[in-house]
Amino acid sequence: MRRITCLFIGLSLSASAIADTLYTNMKGYTLTSPAGEQAVLQQFSTMLVENGKIQAIGGQALAERFTETEQTVDMQGKTVLPGLTDAHGHIQSLGTSLLQVDLRDTDSVSAAVKKVHTYAGEQPEMEWITGRGWNQEQWQQKAFPSASHLDEVVTDRPVWLIRVDAHAGWANSEALRLAGIDKDTVAPEGGEIVRDEQGNPTGVLIDNAMQLVEDVVPEPSLQQQRAAYELAFEHLIKLGITSVHDAGINADEISVYKGLHNQGRMPLRVYGMIAATEPKLAQLLAEGPYESDDQKLTIRSVKIYADGALGSRGAALLEDYSDDHGNHGLMVTSEEKIRDLYELIIPHGFQINTHAIGDRANRVVLDNLAEVYNELGGRNLRN
The missing domain is CATH 2.30.40.10 (Urease, subunit C, domain 1)
Known part of the structure; x- marks a missing residue:
């Protein structure tokens, strides 16, 4: 049909x-x-x-x-x-993933490593081997992978693979070396460096610790970013998706969106959420909500990251994980910082959208929203 x-x-x-x-x-x-x-x-x-x-x-x-x-x-x-609306998407990540090794359908760590090996052989010019989609919960042995698995097939280049939920990353030894991650590296607040019994990093980094590697991965050029967006647009339109809420974009991505829109190269509607981690957040808020004349591009909300995800054991729970005693997850953004963000964002008329997975994170988010409603209002923003 x-x-x-x-x-x-x-x-x-x-x-x-x-x-x-x-x-x-x-x-x-x-x-x-x-x-x-x-x-x-x-x-x-x-x-x-x-x-x-x-x-x-x-x-x-x-x-x-x-x-x-x-x-x-x-x-x-x-x-x-x-047309269908995707209420939580990441367009640039989608476009980039279509150019990377796709690990979503792997059923074991060996199957994932095999795909990485094949991809690396097909891309000899690539400085970094990147990919996305691994999920140890769907593997035969439901355990985190390690750098040593990747070292078996790629040692001459760094490898960095994002988990399916984007809340954990898997690196080979070369990527860990370039990022300066060793036994003495302290994980940043809201992040975890998974370690073995001797305290050595295994190669898996969770939530904010992922930034240690992200900081050394080469930034894509403006041309590469636009190519990723256009590839994602084409993919989404083919699936009947005509509108996407892009959950967490930075200042550079906003510029790319505006450029593509002005050139008539946006075939769908985008409702953009500015990432709360964007250094220029206050400046962007002061400029006020943005909406193009044809309503194809709207930027009037902010995405806050409260905690991690369940699969990577980063969702903030009130009690310990049943299979990981002593671990009750991570608050990626502290409660104090979340409250500060509410007070910064709401007066500018931007909707707040919060990633909150665990029950502890949801309690923090909802309790603070209730207090902010009484002090600043904002119910009409549908936070």
Whole structure:
């Protein structure tokens, strides 16, 4: 079945009988209110678009009413569905991952290492071997991997592989060396360097400790960043995703987005969340919320990282992990810092979106939000 996806913005229709574009001869389907299980499936064969937004859907009567249009498009019986919105995505990371070794489908550490070995052989010019998607919980032996596993296949170049949840990384010995990580390295607050019984780093870094390696990974050029975005856009559109909430972008990424939008190279809508770790956060907030005239690019929210993730044992829990006694996770951002961020962000009218996985992290986030509501307001921001 051939399928076209689009975003239904509105179904109201003015009295005017002239429109930009009339799409006819389609098999259209959408859901109308009420929401949930009571939603009603509506079929249509004609769609009216004005100024890039859908104004009405209907049948032959709608087509006959609008005979004067700038353009009429015969859809040749194709299926038309509402576009999908991804409410938590990372577009640049997606684009970059499409260029890296993909470890999502591996079922063992040996299978992951084999894919890294193959990829490294195919990319002899790459200074770093990078990838993403490993998940030890899906492996036959549910244990963290180690640098020694990677050292068996790649020793001449650093290897850095991000876990599927982006809350842990797996490095080979060369990457650890370049990052200066050894037995005496102290993990940063909100991070953990996983160690063996002798106290040596195993090669797995959790949450804020990942930055030790990230700091020495070469920054992609502006051209490489744009290529990653465009590759991700193409991938998402093919899946019918027409809007993405990009959860945690920095100042450089905002500039790339604005540049791509100004050049007409954004085929979908993006709701950007500024990363709370962005050094220029206060400056960006002072500039106020941003929305392009066509509403394709909106930046009016901030992403705060409260804790880590369960799979990497970084989610902040009230009690110890049942399989890791003495470990109750990590607060990536301290409670004091979270409160400071609320007081900084809310007065500027930006929505706050918080990554909070563990019960302890959720308690910290919700208790502080409740207090901030009483002091600063902000309920209308739907934090």
